[in-house]
Amino acid sequence: MTTAEPLVGTGRRRGGLSAGSHLLVQAGEYVCALPLRSVRRVLRALTVHPLPGATDELKGLAEFGGEPLPVLELARLIGAPTGAKPAHPVTIVVWVGPQDARELVGLAADAALEVSEVQLTSVVAGDGGFILGEALVDGAVVRVVNLEALGGEQ
Amino acid sequence: MSPALSPVNQRGYLLVRRDGVLWGVSNDAVEGLSRDGARFRLRVGGAELGVDEVVGVVPELAVWPLAGALRRFWPDTAGGLAVHAEAPLVIVDPQRPPHALRLAGSEGEMSDGEGRR
Numbered sequence: 001m002t003t004a005e006p007l008v009g010t011g012r013r014r015g016g017l018s019a020g021s022h023l024l025v026q027a028g029e030y031v032c033a034l035p036l037r038s039v040r041r042v043l044r045a046l047t048v049h050p051l052p053g054a055t056d057e058l059k060g061l062a063e064f065g066g067e068p069l070p071v072l073e074l075a076r077l078i079g080a081p082t083g084a085k086p087a088h089p090v091t092i093v094v095w096v097g098p099q100d101a102r103e104l105v106g107l108a109a110d111a112a113l114e115v116s117e118v119q120l121t122s123v124v125a126g127d128g129g130f131i132l133g134e135a136l137v138d139g140a141v142v143r144v145v146n147l148e149a150l151g152g153e154q
Numbered sequence: 155m156s157p158a159l160s161p162v163n164q165r166g167y168l169l170v171r172r173d174g175v176l177w178g179v180s181n182d183a184v185e186g187l188s189r190d191g192a193r194f195r196l197r198v199g200g201a202e203l204g205v206d207e208v209v210g211v212v213p214e215l216a217v218w219p220l221a222g223a224l225r226r227f228w229p230d231t232a233g234g235l236a237v238h239a240e241a242p243l244v245i246v247d248p249q250r251p252p253h254a255l256r257l258a259g260s261e262g263e264m265s266d267g268e269g270r271r
Contacts (some may be wrong), residue, residue, distance in 0.1 A: 047239070050175070058227035097223070150223055
């Protein structure tokens with residue numbers, strides 16, 4: 001089993017979790033925000049077994065806690081331009097889909113950055129895909145990922 | 155996985171590998187297994203499947219249903235997912251053998267052994 005990757009820097013989080021608590025991750029040239037309540041684990045990149053015929057978004061299957069885990073390429077999901085080769089890539093295990101039918105998937109990302117507050121009221125609506133919208137965090141644009149939209153078949 | 159995606163323990167699987175991917179076929183569904191040069195030929199659900207390696211047989215696997223997020227990005231057919239020796243594997247649905255394992259020209263129709271369908 002892979003060991004947990006500590007999050008880097010949690011200084012901007014004030015007083016515990018809230019609906020606005022998000023994990024910021026690097027995916028290509030984008031910084032993305034994942035709702036912290038949907039994040040189960042952050043791991044060093046899991047070994048992934050590609051599936052023949054899969055679309056580019058699906059990296060393949062991995063093993064997590066004795067269970068099979070589909071691993072998706074976060075940068076591909078959100079159309080992020082490719083960045084530099086990551087030094088410490090991670091797999092973020094998250095719940096996706098609606099609350100009553102949620103399922104676990106792994107998101108392959110370049111790095112886990114920090115936990116930060118994203119004011120959901122300040123999110124500028126996205127294109128209706130997997131990006132809920134964009135928000136400013138410390139003056140930088142982050143893409144808020146819509147994990148509910150990832151569950152189930154299209 | 156989620157409470158909605160619980161595994162079912164099922165017995166007796168043949169484990170095979172093709173192009174680095176591990177697959178499991180229920181023993182009951184294997185209609186034939188033969189050598190084909192350096193590879194192997196499997197007959198499942200009336201379809202001829204080709205595999206690189208026969209890994210072995212396991213007495214039992216916990217089989218999880220395919221997650222919706224996986225089906226969204228992987229159009230092939232499967233009966234579920236499992237893990238063996240810390241490696242994930244795909245369970246073959248004998249009613250709908252996967253295209254990824256099929257030999258060229260095998261579309262799953264039953265033949266009478268002389269090429270007639």
